[in-house]
Amino acid sequence: MEAYNYAFLDELTKRELRRKTLKAVAIPGYQVPFGSREMPIARGWGTGGLQVTLSVIGPEDTVKVFDQGSDDSVNACNLRELICQMCDVTPTTDSLEASLIQTRHRIPEEKLREDQILIFQVPLPEVLRTVEPSEQETRRMHAERDYSRMWLHLYEDIVKYGEIRISYDYPVMVNGHYLCDPSPIPRFDVPKLHQADNLFLFGAGREKRIYAIPPYTNVTPLQFEDIPFEVEQFDQPCAKCGSTHTYLEESYDAVTGAKQVACSDTSYCDKRQRQAAGESVEIGVIWDGTNPANFEFE
Amino acid sequence: MSVGVKSMERVHAVQQVYRQVLDAMSRPGKIVQIEAPSFVRCEAADAYIVVLGMMLLDQSVSYEVIGDMSLAEQLQLYTLSRRQELQACDYVFLTTTDAATQASVDIESCKRGTFTFPDESATIICRVHELGSGSEGRKGSVKLTMQGPGIAEEQQLSIDGLAGSLVSGWQASNAEFPLGIDWIFVDEMGRVACVPRSTKFSWEVA
Amino acid sequence: MAYVAVKGGSHAIHEAEKLLKYIPWKEGGSPLEVQQIRKGMRLAVDRVMSEGSLYDPDLAALALKQAEGDVLEASFLLRAFRSTLVRNFYTLPIQTENMDVIRRISATFKEVPGGQYLGPTRDYTKRLLDMSRMDEDSSEIMKYVTNYLSESLTEAVQEELSGNGESDMPVFPRVIELLRAEGLLAAGEPQDEEAVIDDITRHAISFPASRSARLQTMARGESGALMAFAYSSVRGYGDVHPTIGELRVGYVPVEIEHPFYPGETMTIGRVLVTESEMVVRVHAENHREAAGRAQFAVGYGLCFGHNEDKAISMSILDQTMQQQNADSPAQDEEFVLYHIDGIESSGFISHFKLPHYVDFQAELQRVRSINEKGDRSADGEREQEKEATPHGSL
Numbered sequence: 001m002e003a004y005n006y007a008f009l010d011e012l013t014k015r016e017l018r019r020k021t022l023k024a025v026a027i028p029g030y031q032v033p034f035g036s037r038e039m040p041i042a043r044g045w046g047t048g049g050l051q052v053t054l055s056v057i058g059p060e061d062t063v064k065v066f067d068q069g070s071d072d073s074v075n076a077c078n079l080r081e082l083i084c085q086m087c088d089v090t091p092t093t094d095s096l097e098a099s100l101i102q103t104r105h106r107i108p109e110e111k112l113r114e115d116q117i118l119i120f121q122v123p124l125p126e127v128l129r130t131v132e133p134s135e136q137e138t139r140r141m142h143a144e145r146d147y148s149r150m151w152l153h154l155y156e157d158i159v160k161y162g163e164i165r166i167s168y169d170y171p172v173m174v175n176g177h178y179l180c181d182p183s184p185i186p187r188f189d190v191p192k193l194h195q196a197d198n199l200f201l202f203g204a205g206r207e208k209r210i211y212a213i214p215p216y217t218n219v220t221p222l223q224f225e226d227i228p229f230e231v232e233q234f235d236q237p238c239a240k241c242g243s244t245h246t247y248l249e250e251s252y253d254a255v256t257g258a259k260q261v262a263c264s265d266t267s268y269c270d271k272r273q274r275q276a277a278g279e280s281v282e283i284g285v286i287w288d289g290t291n292p293a294n295f296e297f298e
Numbered sequence: 299m300s301v302g303v304k305s306m307e308r309v310h311a312v313q314q315v316y317r318q319v320l321d322a323m324s325r326p327g328k329i330v331q332i333e334a335p336s337f338v339r340c341e342a343a344d345a346y347i348v349v350l351g352m353m354l355l356d357q358s359v360s361y362e363v364i365g366d367m368s369l370a371e372q373l374q375l376y377t378l379s380r381r382q383e384l385q386a387c388d389y390v391f392l393t394t395t396d397a398a399t400q401a402s403v404d405i406e407s408c409k410r411g412t413f414t415f416p417d418e419s420a421t422i423i424c425r426v427h428e429l430g431s432g433s434e435g436r437k438g439s440v441k442l443t444m445q446g447p448g449i450a451e452e453q454q455l456s457i458d459g460l461a462g463s464l465v466s467g468w469q470a471s472n473a474e475f476p477l478g479i480d481w482i483f484v485d486e487m488g489r490v491a492c493v494p495r496s497t498k499f500s501w502e503v504a
Numbered sequence: 505m506a507y508v509a510v511k512g513g514s515h516a517i518h519e520a521e522k523l524l525k526y527i528p529w530k531e532g533g534s535p536l537e538v539q540q541i542r543k544g545m546r547l548a549v550d551r552v553m554s555e556g557s558l559y560d561p562d563l564a565a566l567a568l569k570q571a572e573g574d575v576l577e578a579s580f581l582l583r584a585f586r587s588t589l590v591r592n593f594y595t596l597p598i599q600t601e602n603m604d605v606i607r608r609i610s611a612t613f614k615e616v617p618g619g620q621y622l623g624p625t626r627d628y629t630k631r632l633l634d635m636s637r638m639d640e641d642s643s644e645i646m647k648y649v650t651n652y653l654s655e656s657l658t659e660a661v662q663e664e665l666s667g668n669g670e671s672d673m674p675v676f677p678r679v680i681e682l683l684r685a686e687g688l689l690a691a692g693e694p695q696d697e698e699a700v701i702d703d704i705t706r707h708a709i710s711f712p713a714s715r716s717a718r719l720q721t722m723a724r725g726e727s728g729a730l731m732a733f734a735y736s737s738v739r740g741y742g743d744v745h746p747t748i749g750e751l752r753v754g755y756v757p758v759e760i761e762h763p764f765y766p767g768e769t770m771t772i773g774r775v776l777v778t779e780s781e782m783v784v785r786v787h788a789e790n791h792r793e794a795a796g797r798a799q800f801a802v803g804y805g806l807c808f809g810h811n812e813d814k815a816i817s818m819s820i821l822d823q824t825m826q827q828q829n830a831d832s833p834a835q836d837e838e839f840v841l842y843h844i845d846g847i848e849s850s851g852f853i854s855h856f857k858l859p860h861y862v863d864f865q866a867e868l869q870r871v872r873s874i875n876e877k878g879d880r881s882a883d884g885e886r887e888q889e890k891e892a893t894p895h896g897s898l
Contacts, residue, residue: 004588005309006306006309006310006313008588010588010590011309011312012356012358013587014312014313015353015354015355015356015358016358016706018316018320018353018354019354019359020417021320022319022320022323022421022480023417023419023421023480024417025320025323025324025448025494026323026478026480026494026495026496027416027417027476027494027495027496028447028496030416030417030476032417033415033417033707033708033710034708035705035706035707035708036708037587037705038580038583038584038586038587038847039584039587040584042580042847042850042851042854042855043847043848043850043851043852043855044848044851044852044853044854044855045851045854045855045858047851055316056316056317056320057313058310058313058314058317059310067858067859068859068860068861068862069862070513070859071513072511072512072513073513073859074513074516074517075858075859076513077513077514077516077517078517081514104858105860105862105863106862114325123852123855134711134838135711135838135842136711136712136838139414140414142414143412143413143414144413161874161877161878162874162877162878162881163870163873163874163877165870165874166870167863167866167867167869167870168862168863168866168867175446175447175496177475177476178476184862184863185862186862186863186865186866187866188866195450199320199321199324206848206851206852208708208709209708212324214324214325214447214448214496215324215325215447215448215450216447216448216449216450217447217448218447232865232866232869233869247862247865248865249861249862249865250865250868251861264861264862264865358706415710
């Protein structure tokens, strides 16, 4: 790739991204507008996360790119190829090995360390968009910390449905100040953002916003005193590794049509399967600090 | 293009400095080390300032230098950026450790952003004698005790070469979060520590 | 229990790419030449330059070829390429008064200074599919070109010989200047002399938007989207009644400040542009200009290449967005400007093809949970009703 600068972006673009990212880190949860560039990947397909990664990455990094928890997802493959081509870095599927992880809509099951950065691809950075279509108005709401309409929206859900309807893009309060969209991660992943050891960066390319949640930052999902925040529950273990502590997804076998429930974090699931098969594999602790043993199949 | 150093060396040097500064900004008070690149042709202590400038400055933003004017020239040469007065600029390079000069700087006049756009605020790159983790600290050092995002419980930082009057101006500028100014400290040995506006701190002089 | 880590994502995308190259040619044929596209599909090329926001007809033709005729995809290719280019200079503003006009019309007056010239337009052709063109011969085309030139030359030479002197190029003063001279044009938005022109490719747009940001966004906007919004406003979702003051198509020189000789300029080339100046009635109560007089305002549209629908739509929307009460979509500048970029809209619309199963799983959980609650409370109510209903019947 002789024709392109290291990491594809020109230095002017990298500086713009770097300046804005530093401001984002200084103002946790606040969406910093930035001069988002067109990339060789379509808008809406990860150009924001990609630009953040390319502004941060260096030849010594090891990068993991995964989508919906799977490293093998076609779009993750495409992004990973582009990054490796442009940056001369080593790719990995192992969350423990990666110094940079670019993700679409999931946080890895293994707890990240201080030396790791998680970069989210964000489609819609504005958490208040559900209640207000105008950008000018939502910016005013953040400026005045007027989040009453979101609270009302949640309250109306409880009146109508007995619970809050929001499943992903769950509104969180960051550092007690800004209401923030943690990207379309499931509720299951939201608690991982609170007081983490690692830095979280969020890039929205089409909407042209960067935001950040630094390590050791308070991140609280909106909830009512009498109706606390709940995460997803699964009534079966993973069919492949037996996990009862991970986020699972159901799918239908292409040949038999049978419904199957399995870990969405495929590399974590792989490691557990390999361990169960007798291989010596390093598996990281999960976010509550524990290392759950393998489920014993009957 | 600036001084003709358009090469992988420059690209990688600046990226490495950025990673260190990003880490330091994410963990206020953590001391990181940056390298003085060989292609910056001046003394190491100045080279740290220049490479920080190369990471941040170009025609899209503006800066001001308070202190060493030859350093100001170097910055201009390596970044081709625009000078602008203190109240309007995006990056302030405070390169003198002379207490009187420091005391004369009106920190509170620097851009603090607006409630709608708090990011449109200045960043101060402040050169000091020595940064330390807080327990030691020469007489006259400012010792910060900090809490907030990026800090697990509490973090201490000692800064030798920072005037007390600047610190009170600094606290006043940052009194109304999210308005405020973010600081990047760099000492003569290339150690860097950052204090973003999200950090609450108390301070004393050793 | 054996495991099989499902690998194959990379393989799948590479096979998809191979298929793309195979499908169009599996029954033989020869690839299109870039120059054929440039000439024979010139209006598509113009659209791609306009939406790709890069003036280079050869590259736009190549993009169309690579995208197999998908204009949005081709524009995307051009935009992504543009992103990688170094910016050396900013040009001086182009002066469309210096345009080498190939087409110029006005709907405001029957005759205008300089005259009306239809130029190369389909507007008055009969839209009948010409079957004879299924197999066209390059020799037929060249014969036509030669005959046309010799006929025109003959007429022009005759005129000169007869001393009519009509062969001089006419001058085209702006039609709207006629209205301005009569004091009928509203002053427009106050211009800050010191203001720097926004660059939306470097700074994300913020609202209220500056006029330069609005015009830039529209200049690279998708023709269909612009047209839909403009159409809505003239059909009734808005209060603009436009008349084309002037529509001109032609080549303008592009100049920069001379890099070596201060005070001088240098022409670096010329671009084909379409320019529309739209005259609208101003209603003082809902226009930024509260004049207290009956006046006209001018909406402006300009784009690369020959694309009249786009320039006309731009000029209508330039006016509708300046109206202060955003009653209808075309008057709401945020609504218009956020939704007219074809690369952004198509990117996001097509992103729904990406796997969303993790999020869908989260939705399934909520839906099932809500329904379970609903079922439980319905059961509970039935239980209560049973208890409450007296035994026996009435």
